[in-house]
Amino acid sequence: SPGSGPRFPLRTRLLVTFLFGGGVVAVWLYLRREKAQREKLMRIEELKKVAVGQGDFRLVDHTGRPRSKADFKGRWVLLYFGFTHCPDICPETLERMSRAVELLDREPRLPQVQPLFVTVDPERDDVAAVAKYVREFHPRLLGLTGSPEEVREAGRAYRVYYSAGPKDEDDDYIVDHTVIIYLLGPDGLFLDFYNRSKTEEQIAQSVKGHMDTYKSLLS
Incomplete structure (x- = not known):
């Protein structure tokens, strides 16, 4: 409409949307991996504290x-x-x-x-x-x-x-x-x-x- 900002071709808008969505997914996957790693380290520490069977025989x-x-x-x-x-x-x-x-x-x-x-x-x-x-x-x-x-x-x-x-x-x-x-x-x-x-x-x-x-x- 008159007075509105510049219009971008549909292909450009789709590309921007795809890149933005991909970035969000990448961040989500990264945070998920980080959370899983933290939980894994916490579990290892819990097992060490319990100290059941951690030693050798x-x-x-x-x-x-x-x-x-x-x-x-x-x-x-x-x-x-x-x-x-x-x-x-x-x-x-x-x-x-x-x-x-x-x-x-x-x-x-x-x-x-x-x-x-x-x-x-x-x-x-x-x-x-x-x-x-x-x-x-x-x-x-x-x-x-x-x-x-x-x-x-x-x-x-x-x-x-x-x-x-x-x-x-x-x-x-x-x-x-x-x-x-x-x-x-x-x-x-x-x-x-x-x-x-x-x-x-x-x-x-x-x-x-x-x-x-x-x-x-x-x-």
Whole structure:
């Protein structure tokens, strides 16, 4: 209209609109990445503060092979601390953990889960005893043992409580200990835990959920 400013061709106006819109999208993507990075760093710091399983461990598996946590990087791990002389709780928990792994194995799209058993009774649970024990559960179950000091360090890394009770007339004793199954992601960090109230179906469903939403916090 008369008196209005200069008119620009439609192509120019579309180009300006496109460039402006593209700039807005670029800024939005940048801010989104920055937010995701901040959240990731905050999550790493939270895990460090919790300090569950952040340290390494150096133990021996039931075949006599030295093992450290680094051996399981890149793999999903279900980890349980117990002892071979446990009358009922440990066998029940390892059976439940094994069945959860079997449920996950039924879905070929999912990565394999490595089940681990760490003894809290190294005085009695040597390599031979652990080897005999783990054969009763899942074929992939690895049993780990070591010196009392090495086991103590592993337990401390996962905040596992254990204490041997008094000996009876046969020199037998029970070890009181934390009854929790830990889930570790491929980056080796603690992701979740399952107490005695969780069924194998609930454990498997939870692990699947973590697999579906997993993003490494260390890459």
